Structure formats: C-alpha cells, structure tokens
Amino acid sequence: MKFKSLFSFFIAVIFPYFLFAGVAGSISGTLTDVKTGEKLPGGVITIAQLRLSTTTDADGKFSFTSLPSKGRYVVEARYSGYKTQVKTVDLAAGADLNFALERSIVEIREVVITGTPITSSNKSNSTSASSVSREELLTSSTNLIDALARQVPGxxxxxxxxxxxxxxxxxxxxxxxxxxxxxxxxxxxxWGDEHGIELDQNQADRVEVLRGAASLLYGSDAIGGVINVLDPLVPSPGKIKGEFLSSYATNNGLTNTSLMLSGNSNGFVWRGRGSYQNAGDFKTPAGYYINSGFNNTSLSGMLGLNKEWGYSHLNFSYFKNNIGFNDAEPGDQLYTDIAGGRKLDFPRQDIRHYKLALNNNFIIGNNTLKLDLGYQKNQRRELESADPALFFDLNTFSADAKYYLGEANGWQPIIGLSASNESSKNKGYEYLIPEYDQTSVGAFVYVKKSWDKNTFNAGIRFDHINNDGKQFFVEGEEKFPGFKNRFSNVSGALGFTHLFSEGVTFKANAGSAFRAPNPAELGSNGAHEGTIRYEIGNPNLKPERSYQADATLDFDGKVISGSIGVSQNYINNYIYASAVPGQQITETDEDGNTKNFDVYRYGQVNANLYGVEGSLNLHPAEFLHFDNTFSYTHAQNKTFDRPLALIPAGTIRNTLRFEPKVNGLNSFFVSVGVDNFFSQNRVDPTFETTAGGYTLLNAGIGAGFKMGKQAFKLAVSGNNLTNRRYYDALNRLRPGRLALTNPTFGVYNPGRNVTFSLFVPLNIN
Incomplete structure (x- = not known):
C-alpha cells in the first residue's frame, strides 16, 4: 500500500470537501445541584467523540456551537464535590441538555471510555477498563507506565x-x-526486554487501560490489553488553556518540567507542549547504582479544525531519551556512596521517536467515518562508545478506518479496515536482528445492541501479516539466513453487560485473539548487551492463539464501592526466550575484549493464565477515604508442566486519604499508603530465581490555593519511606534475572524517594 500517496490524496482531494460542508448544530444547557437547584459555575462539560471541552459560566450555563447537525454523542459533566454524570444526546433533536448533579463523597463514579469500538459510559461497556485521571498521573513516578502500574489493578x-x-x-x-x-x-x-515506551509522561490528560484481549479492534499485539493515552481536549472557542508543572525527586535528583498551551479560535484549534526530564544515578539502600541516570526531551503539537462536519487534527511529536547503563559483569562494583552526577557514561541508549498522526472524524449524514493516518520513525542507538554499536531505524506507516452506521432500534454497527507497513534497517556495526519489512492488513465487523438494562456486542475480524527478513553476511559468513512468513487469522469476540441497579453492573466477555511472531522472535542472532545474553530466533514459529474469558462485578454505593473480576486466558503456541543451561557464546568487541553471554532461544509452549483483580473503596465520611486494590495472576507452562516466566507477584495496595476542609485551601489532602507485594515462588527454574515478598510505606500531602485569580497546586509525596531493601519480581536487574553464570548479580529497587511538585493551570480568554 502506498501510504505516502494516501496522505497526499486525503490532503488534496478529500479534506477540502469537508472544509465547507455541513449544517451547524449546537448544544446548550445548565449545570445545577439536583436538590437545591443551585447553579454550578466552573463545571467541566466534555464531548470526547468530538474532542471538545468547555466550562460553565457564572450562571451555570454552557454551550457548544459549530457541531454536526446529526448524530448521537456521549456528553460528560464533572464538578468538584459532585458525582460525574454521563448522558447521550441526539443532535438532530435539538433540545437543551441540562445536568442536575448529586453531591457525592467520590466525584468520579461514571466515566466515558473511548478506546473501545463505540464510545460509551463504562457502565454500558463490557470491556474491563480503568480510567486514570490527570491528577492521579501526577504522582512520584519516573515515567507514564510507572504511574499507571501504581493505580490500575491487574x-x-x-x-x-x-x-x-x-x-x-x-x-x-x-x-x-x-x-x-x-x-x-x-x-x-x-520486543526488547529493556525497551520502554517512547512517550512524554506529562502529555496525557487521561489514560484508559483496557484489560483483556482487544485483537478485534486493534489486530495482532492486542492479545493482553490496550493502554489508550488521551491528550487534553480542545477548549471552547475564544479561549486558551494550558498548564505549567514542575517537580523534583530526592532519590535520583529527577527534575521534570512541562509547559502546555491549547487554544480554539472559531474552530481553528491548536496545542503545543514542551517537556524536559533530567535524573542522575538512582539510590538503593545499598548505595547509588552506577551510571543509571537519564534525560529526555519531548516536543509535541497539534493543528486542526473542529467544524460542523466533524474534526481533523494533525498531531506531531518528537521524543528523545538518553539512558545510562551499568557495564558491570557479575562480581564487579555496582554501587557508590556518592552519586555520579547527571553526565551519562558509556554504555548508554540514545532513543529518538518521531511521530505524525492525522486524526479525522467526518459526519456523513447519519453515519460517521473515523480515519487515523500515522507515520513514525523510531531510532534506537545503543552506544558503547561515540559510535552506535546497535542502531535500529524503524519506519512505520499506518492507516485505520472505522465507518459507524447510524443507530437503529438500539443496534450500532461498525465496519473497520486497517493496514500498516514497517521497514527496519540496521545502521550500527553490531547486529542482533535482521533488517525486515512487515505488512499487515485487517478488517472487522462489530455490532452493539442495547435494550432495557442490557447491552450485547459481538464482532469478527480477519488479519493477514507478511514478514520478510533480509539475508545478511558479515565478512563472508551468513549472519541472518532471512525468512518469509505469512500469517492469517480470524478472531471473534462476544460481550454482555447488565445493569442490576444504578449502582451494580455485571460484565462478561469471551473470545479468541492472536499474535503473530515479531521479526526479533523469528530472526534474532546476536549478543544483546542490554539483556546480557545471546538471543537466537526461530523462523518456524507459529502465531499465538488465545482463548480468553473474563467477568466483572462493579458496585457503587454512597459508603462502599469497588469491583471484582476474574479472568482466564489459554494461549496456544505462547512465544518466549528461554535459556539453554550451560550454553554460552563468547563475543569479542572492536577493542579485542571478550565477554561471555548466556544463550537464549525463542521457542513455543502452551500456556494457561488465570487471575483475579479488584478494588474495595470505603468512604465513611466526606473527608475520609480508604481505597484498596488487589491483583493476582497464576501462569502455567502446560507443555513442560512448570510455571511460566516473567509473571508479577500478587499485590495488595491500601491507601488512607484524609480530605478535611481548610479555609483558603482547595482539595487539601493527607494520605498514607501501604503496598504489599507477595513473594513470587512460581518461576521458571531454568533461568529465574524466586523473589521475596516486601511491604512499602508511602505518604503524601497537597493542596490547591489562589494568589489573586491564579490557581496553584502544591504536593509532596514519598515512596518507600522506610528505605526498604528489596527486589521486585519483575525487576530485570535482580539476582538471576540477567545472568545464569552468577545468580548473585543483582541490583535492588530504588530506596526512599520524596517528590515535590507544583502544578499551575492556565486559563486565558
């Protein structure tokens, strides 16, 4: 597929057609207290499907103009101290949309989920999903995934x-x-063990975590779940909104600064953000871990139009991350008593990610076409000196189209098409994976039916993936033999939701999903310095096939709320790299130095994973909250009748939060938390060691206040306040994780850390 031609065709032919098309619609209404009728100024009203947001005026009124004249949209109303309310509006009806909110100890009980095929309230959505707010993301974390792992059960x-x-x-x-x-x-x-997510942790206004297979909507690679990162919505016309945030962490001296501005001028919308992070060596209870600092720079922006025909937004971003690595071998020095500063020594990673995304939502009569076009360049340099040893240059073009037919008698059908093309080149002097081209195409049909207090959804999808690994010789010797693989698959899914009452909802899902083996699993043949092992791929791997089911019960009362869910996932041909005991390969670098690497080969087994996750939140008083989450996963290698590798330990997190009213302060809180991690004794005995259990003590304090008309928020949070010495089960640097030859080699998780943060919202008329 000629993706560049598709971009050009859209810009030159299709986009101008919609620029002046359509008849404008509008929504207006008020936000009031359900009991007293009091007007609520400063409330936030959002239409996630159109990426619009506005606030209520001094009389509690709000309005949206230049909207599509037809269509059904989910509108969310939020106000501090009140229960969030979600309504679906039909723009063709033209009636006012009024929200009467109920005072609540917990503000957010119902949220809108956009990462599923049809945007809807979480109460009518069968997918097990958690929504993490902006405030919850601004914790004492070092990256986006770290913040989510602290908040989301499972x-x-x-x-x-x-x-x-x-x-x-x-x-x-x-x-x-x-x-x-x-x-x-x-x-x-x-695919890499030490390859993170190249995203600015400050960019997200909200993140949705969808647990369970989502291959129906997203194809291969969504066999486990989806993390949907949502940028801030567009402000109402005539306004500029933004934020400034800054934080400092004591453990590694991490400084994090970010500035964002977003505006709307009569439907011409824009957003810009710049962020910078810098950290030195992190400190464990045994000392500072040598050369573990990092720094990253992120620049992003958006230009677009929000009109009666829908919207079109061009997003662009640049993310540069430099990460230091300790080149120690087993027995070498790992720690120092004094931090090594912020300068990174070799070896280190230099990662750069460029991204261009054109997001479109076109209203076509009673139907909607959603079209997302993307281009990404990912450059990963692993440097042992000034010149990169490993240098992967990956270019990806993607297109995703979904056509939403108008709702009829409660039925909501969707037809979807997607395609992508990846091309990876090796530009270093060491080689781990072959150069490759990968092309994938997919199509699905999905339908959702709502009646009474029930919703039912079903879908089917077809995917085809081509992998073409390139043959390559080094000094006349074949390094990569090359491979050509063709994978086709049909996936299906069913879901059901029943609302027993306003506060009790049952959800269930069942279906199949798949994942095609990636080029690293198919063709690796080289020493991977970051994982301290020699990896050998298998060109005969088959696709993973998953058969999964889950069920969740959500309950929501004035004093107690929470959820409990169970899941089962049987995976045929599960792929992972396992060690070959006693087998090593010696590599010689350009300076003549030698190093031994344990050999890991990619293979397949049948695996069974089942687990439980949930939350229990107690709110005995308006100022007192006791929040608890728990999760446990049991995973078995059925082929060899032993535990599956790389499985997290069971976890219980408890947080007691006080929110008393203090004159002159807003949202004042004091919190104390205890995180309990159980021991993980279920490990693959061929290359894993067990991990002991541990308990961490956390605490925080914060408040908002005003100086004149400008609002500020200050917070102080602490993690591992007792400076507990521990190894997490999924810490790659713990004993036995990296090297079979010397299982005593290991690095503790970070010790005590206190983070000071400042958040300044910006509102400009």
Whole structure:
C-alpha cells in the first residue's frame, strides 16, 4: 500500500470537501445541584467523540456551537464535590441538555471510555477498563507506565532502573500489549526486554487501560490489553488553556518540567507542549547504582479544525531519551556512596521517536467515518562508545478506518479496515536482528445492541501479516539466513453487560485473539548487551492463539464501592526466550575484549493464565477515604508442566486519604499508603530465581490555593519511606534475572524517594 500517496490524496482531494460542508448544530444547557437547584459555575462539560471541552459560566450555563447537525454523542459533566454524570444526546433533536448533579463523597463514579469500538459510559461497556485521571498521573513516578502500574489493578511493570518500564497486563507484556497515542499504535521496538515506551509522561490528560484481549479492534499485539493515552481536549472557542508543572525527586535528583498551551479560535484549534526530564544515578539502600541516570526531551503539537462536519487534527511529536547503563559483569562494583552526577557514561541508549498522526472524524449524514493516518520513525542507538554499536531505524506507516452506521432500534454497527507497513534497517556495526519489512492488513465487523438494562456486542475480524527478513553476511559468513512468513487469522469476540441497579453492573466477555511472531522472535542472532545474553530466533514459529474469558462485578454505593473480576486466558503456541543451561557464546568487541553471554532461544509452549483483580473503596465520611486494590495472576507452562516466566507477584495496595476542609485551601489532602507485594515462588527454574515478598510505606500531602485569580497546586509525596531493601519480581536487574553464570548479580529497587511538585493551570480568554 502506498501510504505516502494516501496522505497526499486525503490532503488534496478529500479534506477540502469537508472544509465547507455541513449544517451547524449546537448544544446548550445548565449545570445545577439536583436538590437545591443551585447553579454550578466552573463545571467541566466534555464531548470526547468530538474532542471538545468547555466550562460553565457564572450562571451555570454552557454551550457548544459549530457541531454536526446529526448524530448521537456521549456528553460528560464533572464538578468538584459532585458525582460525574454521563448522558447521550441526539443532535438532530435539538433540545437543551441540562445536568442536575448529586453531591457525592467520590466525584468520579461514571466515566466515558473511548478506546473501545463505540464510545460509551463504562457502565454500558463490557470491556474491563480503568480510567486514570490527570491528577492521579501526577504522582512520584519516573515515567507514564510507572504511574499507571501504581493505580490500575491487574497492571504491573517490567523495570530496568528508573527510566525503563514495560507494561504488563494480567501477566502479558512485550508485543502483547498495545499502546495508543493520538489514535495510532505506538511502534518502538517493543520486543526488547529493556525497551520502554517512547512517550512524554506529562502529555496525557487521561489514560484508559483496557484489560483483556482487544485483537478485534486493534489486530495482532492486542492479545493482553490496550493502554489508550488521551491528550487534553480542545477548549471552547475564544479561549486558551494550558498548564505549567514542575517537580523534583530526592532519590535520583529527577527534575521534570512541562509547559502546555491549547487554544480554539472559531474552530481553528491548536496545542503545543514542551517537556524536559533530567535524573542522575538512582539510590538503593545499598548505595547509588552506577551510571543509571537519564534525560529526555519531548516536543509535541497539534493543528486542526473542529467544524460542523466533524474534526481533523494533525498531531506531531518528537521524543528523545538518553539512558545510562551499568557495564558491570557479575562480581564487579555496582554501587557508590556518592552519586555520579547527571553526565551519562558509556554504555548508554540514545532513543529518538518521531511521530505524525492525522486524526479525522467526518459526519456523513447519519453515519460517521473515523480515519487515523500515522507515520513514525523510531531510532534506537545503543552506544558503547561515540559510535552506535546497535542502531535500529524503524519506519512505520499506518492507516485505520472505522465507518459507524447510524443507530437503529438500539443496534450500532461498525465496519473497520486497517493496514500498516514497517521497514527496519540496521545502521550500527553490531547486529542482533535482521533488517525486515512487515505488512499487515485487517478488517472487522462489530455490532452493539442495547435494550432495557442490557447491552450485547459481538464482532469478527480477519488479519493477514507478511514478514520478510533480509539475508545478511558479515565478512563472508551468513549472519541472518532471512525468512518469509505469512500469517492469517480470524478472531471473534462476544460481550454482555447488565445493569442490576444504578449502582451494580455485571460484565462478561469471551473470545479468541492472536499474535503473530515479531521479526526479533523469528530472526534474532546476536549478543544483546542490554539483556546480557545471546538471543537466537526461530523462523518456524507459529502465531499465538488465545482463548480468553473474563467477568466483572462493579458496585457503587454512597459508603462502599469497588469491583471484582476474574479472568482466564489459554494461549496456544505462547512465544518466549528461554535459556539453554550451560550454553554460552563468547563475543569479542572492536577493542579485542571478550565477554561471555548466556544463550537464549525463542521457542513455543502452551500456556494457561488465570487471575483475579479488584478494588474495595470505603468512604465513611466526606473527608475520609480508604481505597484498596488487589491483583493476582497464576501462569502455567502446560507443555513442560512448570510455571511460566516473567509473571508479577500478587499485590495488595491500601491507601488512607484524609480530605478535611481548610479555609483558603482547595482539595487539601493527607494520605498514607501501604503496598504489599507477595513473594513470587512460581518461576521458571531454568533461568529465574524466586523473589521475596516486601511491604512499602508511602505518604503524601497537597493542596490547591489562589494568589489573586491564579490557581496553584502544591504536593509532596514519598515512596518507600522506610528505605526498604528489596527486589521486585519483575525487576530485570535482580539476582538471576540477567545472568545464569552468577545468580548473585543483582541490583535492588530504588530506596526512599520524596517528590515535590507544583502544578499551575492556565486559563486565558
């Protein structure tokens, strides 16, 4: 597919057609207290499907203009101290939309989920999903995945120091979890153990975490779940909104600064953000871990139109990340008593990610066409000196189209098409994976039916993927033999939701999903310095096939709320790299130095994963909250009758939060938290060691206030306040994780850390 031609055709032919098309519609209404009728000024009203947001005026009134004249849209109303309310509006009816909110100890009980095929309230959505707000993301974390893992039950992270976190959902990670940003799947060499997500942790206004297979909508790689990163919505016409935030962390001296501005001038919308992070060596209870600092720079922006025909937004971003690595071998020095400053020594990573996304939502009569076009360039340099040893240059073009037919008698059908093309080149002097081209195409049909207090959804999808690995010789010797693989698959899914009452909802899902083996699994043949192992691929791998089911019960009362869910996932041909005991390969670098690497080969087994996750939140008084989450995953290698590797330990998190009213302050809080991680004794005995349990003490304090008309928020948060010495089960640097030859080699997780943060919202008429 000629993706460049598709971009050009859209810009030159299709886009101008919509520029002046359509008849404008509008929504107006008021926001009031349901009991007293009091007007509520400063409330936030959003239409996520059109990426619009506005606030109520002094009389509690709001309005949206230049909207489509037809269509059904989900509108959300939020106000501090009140229960969030979600309504669906039919623009063709033209009636006012009034919200009467109920005072509530917990403000957000119902949220809009956009990462599923049809945008809807979480109560009518069968997918097990969590929504993490902007405020919850601004915690004492070092990256976006780190922040999510602290908030979402069923989610954890594989870490390599403070800079690198890989998402894990219900025990599945790597290419089994899709990360979306601006409607486009993030493509950045997810196959690597020490390859993180190249996203600015400050950019998200909200993040949705969808647990369970989502291959129906997103194709291969969504076998475990989806992380949907949502940028701030467009402000109402005539306004400029933004934010400034800054923080400092004591453990590694991390400084984080970000500035964002966004505006709307009669439908011409724009946004710009710049962020910078810089950190030195992180400190464990045993000392500072040598050369573990990092720094990253992020620049992003958006230009677009919001008109009666829908919207078209051009998003662009640049993310540069430099990460230090410790080149120690087992027995070498790992720690120092004094931090090594912020200068990074060799070896280190230099990662650059460029992204261009054109997001469109066109109203065509009673139907809607959503079209997302993307281009990404991911450059990963692994440097042992000034010149990169490994240098992967990946270019990805993608197109995703969904055609939403107008709702009729409660039926909402969708037809979807997607395609992508990846091309990876090797530009270093060392080689780990072959150069390759990958092309994928997919199509799906989905339908959702709503009646009474029930919703039912079903869908089917077809995918075809071509992998073409290039043959390559080094000094006359064949390094990569090359491969050509063709994978086709049909996936299906069913979902059901029943609302027993306003506060009790049952959800269930069942279906099949798949994942095609990636080029690294098919063709690796080289020493991977970041993982300290020699990796050998298998060109005969088959696609993973998943059969999964889950069920969740959500309950929501004035004093108690929460959820409990169970999941089962049987995966045929599960792919992972396992060690070959006693087998090593010796490599010689350009300076004549030699190093031994344990050999890891990619193979396949049948695997069974089941688990439980949930939350229990108690609110005995308006000022007192006791929030608890728990998750556990049991994973078995059925082929060899032993535990599956790289599975998180069971976790219980407890947080007690006080929110008393203090004159002159807004949203004042004091919190104390205890995170309990159980021991992980279920490990693959061929190359994993067990990890002991541990408990961490956390605390925080913060408040908002005003100086004149300008609002400010200050917060102080602390993690691992007792400076506990521990190894997390998914810490890649813990003993036995990297090197079989010396299982005593290991690095503790970070010790005590206190973060000071400032947040300044900006509102300009």
């Amino acid at each position: 989610m954890s992270q594989i870490t390599t120091g403070g800079a690198i976190s890989k998402p894990v959902i219900r025990g599945l990670s790597y290419n089994r979890v899709v990360t979306l940003s601006n409607g486009v799947k993030q493509q950045g060499q997810q």
